[in-house]
Amino acid sequence: xxxxxxxxxxxxxxxxxxxxxxxxxxxxxxxxxxxxxxxxxxxxxxxxxxxxxxxxxxxxxxxxxxxxxxxxxxxxxxxxxxxxxxxxxxxxxxxxxxxxxxxxxxxxxxxxxxxxxxxxxxxxxxxxxxxxxxxxxxxxxxxxxxxxxxxxxxxxxxxxxxxxxxxxxxxxxxxxx
Numbered sequence: 001x002x003x004x005x006x007x008x009x010x011x012x013x014x015x016x017x018x019x020x021x022x023x024x025x026x027x028x029x030x031x032x033x034x035x036x037x038x039x040x041x042x043x044x045x046x047x048x049x050x051x052x053x054x055x056x057x058x059x060x061x062x063x064x065x066x067x068x069x070x071x072x073x074x075x076x077x078x079x080x081x082x083x084x085x086x087x088x089x090x091x092x093x094x095x096x097x098x099x100x101x102x103x104x105x106x107x108x109x110x111x112x113x114x115x116x117x118x119x120x121x122x123x124x125x126x127x128x129x130x131x132x133x134x135x136x137x138x139x140x141x142x143x144x145x146x147x148x149x150x151x152x153x154x155x156x157x158x159x160x161x162x163x164x165x166x167x168x169x170x171x172x173x174x175x176x177x
Contacts, residue, residue: 014128016138019151021167024139025174027151028060031109031137033100037089040066041142042114051168052113053077058177060111061101063089068114086115090123094131112140112149124148141171 019027028034036055042048049071056062056077064072065086072081082101092098098106110127112120120140125148127136140146143156143164156164 015147016149016152018145018154019139021141021153021171022174024141024151024153025171025176027137027139028109028111029174029176033105033107034060034109034111035063035093035101035107036060036111036113037063037065037084037086037115038068038113039086039115039120040068041116042068043071047165048114048168049075051172054172055111055175056080058172058175060175060177063101065089065115086119086123090126093127093136096132106136108136110136110138112138112146113142115142117142117144117146121146121148141168 036052038052042052052062053072053075056079059080062072062081063084064081065084069081069083072078084101093107093110096106100106112124115123120142124138124140124146127138128148128150138149140149140152143153145155146152153164153167156167
């Protein structure tokens, strides 16, 4: 069993599992209405911004939180990218009557990427424990295991940066939309 990156992150009786990139990509592909939520941690390397853009090009809307919007503006990619406050977005995702970023309805699958660990952990916990119908499934594609996400990558230490980048490449390749 994986240990949360922050050992004080106690998830309760239900813990999310660890999944390889191809499995997470398969779940994203089968989602009715997925959403990618990105944070400022992705700005530490252009590669991570490019991964978010590649996921967006597959037709998945992006909610840029914090100052992560800067990465998309600098790359001149603003198609289907929406600036949002993470806390506000999480509360909207819990609301079954929210119409979504496009006015077409709420999301059934939310991908967290590049969000500061302790902040993402609280938002994932909120969605896991307090979202009403429709059920919102969550995954984290960060380098840290998130027990409050339904699926997550294992903890990937900084010395394994290339392995993490390979996992993200495999994830993008496996998304069929």
